[in-house]
Amino acid sequence: MKSKPWFWIILGALALFVLAACARPISQGGSAPDTNNPSPVTSRPAAIQPAPGLPVPTQVPPTQVVAAQAQPATLQPTAAADLSKEADDLSNLLNGLSKDLDSTDTLNDVK
């Protein structure tokens, strides 16, 4: 063994090189950056915060009734259909207004 000091020198240098290479990603918080798959923490966009005073938009179910409860009819069929059309018209107006309000630019970013 003592007759081959350069063997141990090269082996030691290789070991140091490997140790230093391993220490780099650990000291920088993980593996080397992958440009194709960026870290989810750094690539995630910031959540949009509602401006002070504005509530979180609420999804409102449409006023069209999916399944009416089983109740005894209170109107004759023709009268019920007549009222139903009026109620549909009102419902459509409200739905349209609600959509317009939701899509309005409310200037949340004005400082």
Place this chain on the structure above:
Amino acid sequence: MKNITRITICILLALSTLPLMAFTSLPSPQAASLAAPTRTPRAGQQIDQEIVFAFQREQNWLELEQIHITQAGQVISKGQALLDKAQSKGVDVADLSAALAAFTTEAANARTTHDQAAAILNARNGFDANGNVVDRQAAHQTVLDALTPLRQTHLTLAKAVLDLRTALQTWRLSHNQK
């Protein structure tokens, strides 16, 4: 002699690792991107442009709110027609009538705050006739002052619509109106 050789070997080993250590201690691009961004001071012209842009957006918002208030008026008319027809057919409309009355009140409140916003924006304090900034502080204040009534109008209308939609749905369910 042996000791000198060993010491020399150790020094050479230590020196050979120095460049590698220096390389590994450099910040990666990913780490550099996490550093806090430095804010460059904005030029006065850029601030003026941002104020003009915000002023234009508020004027657009004001126009849209005028349309929304008009639509709210149509809702009131259509709701009253529904109430009249239902009443003429003997249907109980007490709940729906109360909901429509509340909607009417809220629409009037929205009209009031909308008018406040319109007065502020139409005064154009800090702006010239073409909408350019002539007094930065006054123009900025105009943009900020108009924001509150514009938002209040929006909130009032949104809540009123939500309440009336809920009331209409409940009324239709309770009267078997599909």
